[in-house]
Amino acid sequence: MPGRSETWATLTDPLIRQNPVTLQILGICSALAVTTSLATALTMAVSLTVVLTLAAGIIAMIRRHIPDTIRLIVQIVIVASLVIVIDQVLQAYFAEISRALSVFVGLITTNCLVLGRTEAYARHHPPVPAMVDAFGNGLGYSLVLMVIGGLRELFGKGQLFGIQVLPLAEAGGWFTPLTLMLLAPSGFFLLGGLVWAVRSVRTEQAEAPEHTPPARAEPAE
Amino acid sequence: MAGPERNPWRRFLALPNESRTKTLVMAFLVSAVCAALVSGATVLLRPIQAANRAAEEQARIADLVAGIPGMAALLEQSGGTLSTVVIDLDRGRAAEGITPATLDAALADPANWTALDPGADLAGLGHRPDFVQVFLLRDGETVSLALLPVTGQGYGGRIDAILALRGDMNTIAGIAVTGHSETPGLGGRIAERSWQASFPGTLVRDEAGEVRFRVARGPASGVHEVDGITGATRTGRGVTGMVRFWLGPDGYGPLIEAIGRGEF
Numbered sequence: 001m002p003g004r005s006e007t008w009a010t011l012t013d014p015l016i017r018q019n020p021v022t023l024q025i026l027g028i029c030s031a032l033a034v035t036t037s038l039a040t041a042l043t044m045a046v047s048l049t050v051v052l053t054l055a056a057g058i059i060a061m062i063r064r065h066i067p068d069t070i071r072l073i074v075q076i077v078i079v080a081s082l083v084i085v086i087d088q089v090l091q092a093y094f095a096e097i098s099r100a101l102s103v104f105v106g107l108i109t110t111n112c113l114v115l116g117r118t119e120a121y122a123r124h125h126p127p128v129p130a131m132v133d134a135f136g137n138g139l140g141y142s143l144v145l146m147v148i149g150g151l152r153e154l155f156g157k158g159q160l161f162g163i164q165v166l167p168l169a170e171a172g173g174w175f176t177p178l179t180l181m182l183l184a185p186s187g188f189f190l191l192g193g194l195v196w197a198v199r200s201v202r203t204e205q206a207e208a209p210e211h212t213p214p215a216r217a218e219p220a221e
Numbered sequence: 222m223a224g225p226e227r228n229p230w231r232r233f234l235a236l237p238n239e240s241r242t243k244t245l246v247m248a249f250l251v252s253a254v255c256a257a258l259v260s261g262a263t264v265l266l267r268p269i270q271a272a273n274r275a276a277e278e279q280a281r282i283a284d285l286v287a288g289i290p291g292m293a294a295l296l297e298q299s300g301g302t303l304s305t306v307v308i309d310l311d312r313g314r315a316a317e318g319i320t321p322a323t324l325d326a327a328l329a330d331p332a333n334w335t336a337l338d339p340g341a342d343l344a345g346l347g348h349r350p351d352f353v354q355v356f357l358l359r360d361g362e363t364v365s366l367a368l369l370p371v372t373g374q375g376y377g378g379r380i381d382a383i384l385a386l387r388g389d390m391n392t393i394a395g396i397a398v399t400g401h402s403e404t405p406g407l408g409g410r411i412a413e414r415s416w417q418a419s420f421p422g423t424l425v426r427d428e429a430g431e432v433r434f435r436v437a438r439g440p441a442s443g444v445h446e447v448d449g450i451t452g453a454t455r456t457g458r459g460v461t462g463m464v465r466f467w468l469g470p471d472g473y474g475p476l477i478e479a480i481g482r483g484e485f
Contacts, residue, residue, distance in 0.1 A: 062251075065234060067244040074251050081255035085262040092269040095277065 010133045014140035020113050021144040021191075022198045023205055027113035030104050031145055032187035038161050041149030042142075043097045047090065047105055049138025051082045052114050056122040056134030063123050075118050080109045113141060148190045156181030275322070279305075304357050311335075313475025314484065316352050324354055337471060344466035345374030345459070355476070357485065364388055364485050369473050370399075373463025376455040378402035380411070380463060386425075390477045393423045393434075408456030419447040425468050432469050436461045 020026045027048075034044040058078055059066070066074050087105045090098040098105070108114060117137050122130035153159055158166035158175045167173020180186050199206045236243040307324055309316040319327050327333050328350050336348045356368035365388045373380050381400035386393060396417050403409045410416050424444045425434045433445040436457035441448045449457045466472050479485060 065238065065243070065247060067238045067247055069239070070244055070248055074247065077251055077255050081258050084259045088262045088266045088270075092266040092273070095270075095273040 007129065007132055010129060011136040011139075014133070014136040015143060016140075016198065017202070019140040019144065019198070020116070020137050021141055022195045024116070025195075026116055027111045027141055028191060030107060030111060031141070031148065031191065032184055034101055034104050035145055035149040035152050035187055036156065036182050037100075037153045037159075038146065038149045039097060040100045041145040043090065043094065044101060044104060045138070045142030045145045047086050048108055048111065048114070048141055049135060051079065051086055051108050052117060052134045052138045053131050054082050055079045055114060055118055056130040057127050059118045060122045060125055060127040060130035063125075066123070071123070072115075072119070075115060075123075076109065079114050079118070083108045113137065144191075144194065147194065148187065151190055152181045152186060156186075271322070304359065305354060306357055307352050307354050308473075308476050310349070310351055310353060310472065311475065313473075313477075313479040319352055321354050324352060327352055341471050342466070343462040343469070344372065345462060346372060346466070349471070355473075360388070363483070364480050366394060367476075367480065369467065371463050371467040371472075373459050373466065375401060375403050375411075375459035376408050376453070377404060380456075380459055382460075382463070384464065384467070386477075390480050391425050393420045393425065396420045403453065403456050407450065408453035410450050410453065411456060411460065416448065416450060423447050425464070432465050434461065434464050434468070 014020055016022075018024075021028060021031055030044060030048075035041045055075070055078055059075055083106060086108075087098070090101070090105060117134050121133045125133070150160065153161075154165065155178050157177055158164060158168055158173075166175035169176045178186075233243065233246065238244075305321050307316045307319045307321060308314070333351045334348045335351055337346060353370060355370065357364050358366040358368075367386045367390065369384050369386065371382050371384050373382075379400070379402070380398065382396055382398045384393065385395045385397075398412045398417070401409070401412060403411060419441060422444075423434065423441075423446070425432055427433045427445070435446050437446040437449045438454060438457070439449055439451075468474065468477065
């Protein structure tokens with residue numbers, strides 16, 4: 001049985017030190033697509049965390065009986081079923097947000113983050129630690145989504161959760177929205193900036209350069 | 222040591238993971254459980270989702286009415302409620318036993334569609350449904366505005382629109398194009414407010430009761446015409462055919478007569 005501190009480490013490690021998005025660069029496609037506003041980012045983050053945690057729990061429970069030859073497809077079937085259930089729940093109770101998220105809830109199935117965690121961790125650990133790890137990774141993903149979603153909504157519309165925070169120039173205030181923030185490229189810029197910021201503070205995350213540029217020949221005098 | 226395991230489930234679990242039986246049975250079990258989960262969720266949640274979709278549709282219609290010039294004021298006067306009625310087109314009255322919720326199911330049955338002869342088929346539809354959902358706005362007892370969904374064949378494909386008629390059932394109050402696939406910049410301009418602005422006030426029929434509405438080629442001349450769009454003759458013709466068909470005897474004609482007689 002893992003100690004208390006070990007469980008705590010499993011839960012908190014993926015927040016920054018092992019963050020699935022900024023360190024492992026997993027799941028960035030949806031992270032870029034759904035972060036135009038905080039509400040959609042939050043819904044996506046919660047959906048992914050729920051799917052990931054449940055999938056990890058189920059897969060960890062049957063981990064000793066998954067035949068190796070069909071393990072990936074078994075995992076995907078479980079994840080996909082959970083995603084459909086979540087999608088149906090969203091359509092029923094959060095119809096508007098579900099429309100804003102459109103296909104991205106369905107694409108949780110193919111989010112590398114989910115399969116990555118179930119394949120790498122849940123398959124080798126008992127249900128409780130597996131679920132703690134999955135929940136921690138879900139929180140790490142959520143953290144990145146909320147940061148990027150918050151920045152994009154704040155600078156793109158001057159709002160947070162749909163509430164006007166910065167007074168718009170049109171309405172007599174001083175803030176002119178940066179429309180670029182609502183477009184996909186800004187998601188890349190912000191995510192890139194975030195990765196850079198995290199790796200500047202935690203230098204151990206920076207990857208070694210894969211190759212060094214050839215030394216420039218001294219110009220002949 | 223215990224003897225050989227009697228319980229077949231335990232014996233199955235004890236099989237090596239690589240055995241063919243275990244692989245097949247595991248695949249089957251996982252699929253069966255997942256299928257049950259997905260079907261259960263879909264069936265349980267469907268009523269709530271259907272209600273959401275109905276609310277969304279209602280909001281779109283309300284939005285459309287608010288967009289027709291002058292309608293917002295009329296809506297406020299009459300309390301802002303639209304009644305939704307499913308109409309039996311042949312009889313020109315409310316359909317019996319079909320509600321907006323069951324309309325889709327009724328239209329899935331080919332028996333509820335009427336084939337049109339090529340001569341009468343001005344809108345180029347081929348066949349039309351017998352039941353249509355319309356929206357009526359009442360001012361006291363009389364109908365002050367009718368919103369009639371219409372469909373026709375344009376240049377690039379189907380045009381879907383909602384035509385609003387005033388209480389006299391002869392004056393157009395506005396049109397809203399809800400779907401089309403016309404050429405952007407040419408026929409596609411039918412979706413623009415500026416073109417739709419020439420509809421309000423246009424009369425559909427002359428004194429003899431003949432449908433005279435027409436999209437002109439060029440600027441409108443006369444009370445029965447609306448402006449044409451340059452370079453979109455066939456789209457204009459499509460709109461003309463659509464309005465003529467749906468306000469004619471095979472379309473809403475019986476309904477319009479019934480409203481004229483005060484039956485609604």
